[in-house]
Amino acid sequence: MAMKRPALEAKISNFLSPLVIAGAGGFLVVIALLPKIAEMIRTQLQSALSPTWASVVNIALGVGATVFLVAQLPIFLIWFERKVAAHVQDRLGPMRVGWHGVLQSFADGIKLLFKEDIIPEGADRPLFRIAPVLVIMGAFAAFAVVPWGHGLIISDLNIGLLYIVAITSLGAIGILMAGWASNNKYSLYGGMRSAAQLVAYEIPTALVILVVVIQVGSLSLQDVIASQSDGLWGENRWLLTRMYGLNLIAFVIFFICGLAETNRNPFDIPEAESELVAGFHTEYSGMRFAFFFLAEYGAMWLVAGVAAILFLGGWVGPYFSGPLVFFLKTLILVFVQMWLRWTLPRLRVDQLLALCWKYLIPITLAVLVTVAGLSVPPG
């Protein structure tokens, strides 16, 4: 009895796949046209409502749009990761669920929704429930200060970079809570390792941000981009190309710290699949596990996005600017993150911390001092 593909499955797949691909295309079109759409909405609101109400509605719409955007991204990123992983490993990846697997993320999401919500016996119930919320909040709340284009930012805080560093630390508390509250020795190991790792890698992150701040003169993200407004050449070119390669070192270090902050391979010892089964999220099932997963992809996008803003000019491109440019740069950096994940083995936790304390921090301090010496004070 040879197996044949069920007809209903083929029909659903052939019907939904073009819709999903068209949706993704529409998504990109909306991102490209975002400045015009935002401008239109702003003028309409200003003519229709009083200034305070207009700005409130504007910000609310901005929050809604950002949350929607950032929540849609993991759907694409999960498919992208699986395909990249598969082709690096000489295989095909998801092919059945939709054309070349485009419906796979949806199918996984629906499956996770249907799973039983298990809370282990002896687990600390309130902490167990709050932990995924904190982790996803740590990843998503930082998008409040990430600019997608000129004026396309929810809130241009003048301490934007400090805010990002602070909010992402909340994720660390969430992971620690998850590890403790699961009443499972493996989860506890995962949580403790992750706490040590995240706290340690905050320091080089903050130091690299200082390197950027010295050259820009402000913690606000829009100002960082404004100081790179000339593209690749000129006085205000991208930070990556300035300072005779020191910024390149700082970029690489920031990237490494970002990988460590999001618990990605080679720093994924807290969720090391082959050692601790699944680390701190062993006991989580269904939507709670989905939250950890979404938080990881959201944080990945955040790290890539902030790296693009700090060093690669954000939404300012060499030839044209706009949200699409920011999107492309971030996507390329996310691809590099995935590329690293599928190439490198993982570091043991003491080697990870040794890397941070003995290598990254001294090098970053050296770069910081040199940059401070070389840069001209602004104003």
Place this chain on the structure above:
Amino acid sequence: MTTARVYKDLEPDSAYAFKPEDLEDDEMILNMGPQHPSTHGVLRIELKTDGEIVKDARPHIGYLHRNFEKHAENIDYQGVIPFTDRMDYVGSMANSLTYAVAVEKLMAIEVGERVKSLRVLVSELQRIASHLLAIGTYGLDIGAFTPFLHCFREREKILDLFEWLCGARLLYNYNWVGGVSHDLPEGWTDKARQFLGEFAPVIDELDDLLSLNKIFTNRTATVGIIPPDLAVAYALSGPNLRGSGIKWDVRREEPYCGYEKYDFEIPVGQGRYGPIGSCWDRYYVRVEEMRQSVRILHQALDKLPAEGDVHEKVPKRVKPNPGEAYARTETPRGELAFYIVSDGGLIPYRVKGRSPCFVAMSLFHEIARGEMIADIIAIIGSLDIVLGEIDR
């Protein structure tokens, strides 16, 4: 009544398991249970840990015990061969070869040249396949997901060659008492040469991707040091022994199947990135052995005798005279040996399999003390154990 007593002996308050009352402050018993992504089979290890550092380790085996030796006392000699295949299911050509050599010793059968060459061919191909699996899963344990699939891509080619040859991919029933079960089909040698040509660059690519990677060497080259005298005291063999610097290979010491005619080197661990006898040394000995196997295979394919009947010396009924025989060969895991006692009938009186992985597992607790939990995974992976052989 008797059953209840036996079960009670296996409960945690038996003498072997750790007791919670004996723990000092800060110590914890961590159970890496029979179902674990990294223990290469159903192996249960109890670790007494102080934070991340392991104070003591006790492996519990027996979850895959299938009464091989009892089965062998009830089935005729040729029928035992499928059972020997299932001992070390990753390298089954080697197991059946050892058993066949042992029974041929008992019956004083001398097989023909073509049979010997065929046996060498399949043994070396099996060695490559088994080492590919060992290397791939070791990379997976350490966290590198990609070399696993690259290794399995090559392993698929070998398994396809085997399927073309004898019809099965993993459990072959190929080496019979007095011969082999199938002769080579038309065109097999050309495809085997094609495979070898494609495979040699893959080993170098594996070096680039995994073996020489700094993260990998940091993880493995300072961990799991087996001093040479400890290895010899425990009768370790195979790549585990050679990783500690001792040049001992049964194919050189006690040649069988014409191995004295082939020219190959015996790689030993040289402590390139750390002390001699580390996990990296054992791993790299396996990589080098694959290169040497390619060399032997080229020679075997060139020297293959053109004719010879593979069923010529296979006896109609295997009925040895009363006596005993002990034969050992070099399998990918070490020195496998069979001790067969015959009482003159059609069914063996006793078949004892001496398994190299069992020895490696008994050495485990000596090298696990003082390592971190992540290193325990590295050590088990580097010993390359297959639970089917440990438990039989």
Place this chain on the structure above:
Amino acid sequence: MKEYLEGIWVSISTIAIGMGVTLRHLFMPSVTQQYLADENPEARWKSQIVPEGFLNERSRMRLHVKIEDCIGCKQCEKVCPVDCIYITTEKREKDEAPIFASDGTAIKQRVVQFDIDMSLCCYCQLCVYPCPTVCILMTPEFEFAETSKENFLYRFAKEKPLQPPAEKRPHEPAAAGA
């Protein structure tokens, strides 16, 4: 200090070489063969090393017995290491018309029961060799999964017919062992 810098250099270079290997593989074609090739079922099983296929020659998958050739010698039952073949024969009377196997051997026994329990079979092919008329063979058919264990008891003897389709067959317990 020298080891410090050397360590940094070695790390970066080996990681870069590894990433180069991975990037190269990203653009190489995949070796996966997909299973449900509805368009052309024959084109499925290409091997990387034997693209023209080899499955039909020596593959050891499902057992089949050509029951009209069986002479009832029970050699396969004796040699099976896991005792999965159950044969019962009766002597044919001298006055019955002589019947022959397809290679001319006279059949002196009537095979009343020839059951093979495929769930016990270990696919070793030892039963194929002793058969004088080569009536038991391993075929290359591998998609014979069943939903219940009783369906794995293949009954070949003519006295009880070959396995009828599963929907029509009532529940039958497994035959008694040899």
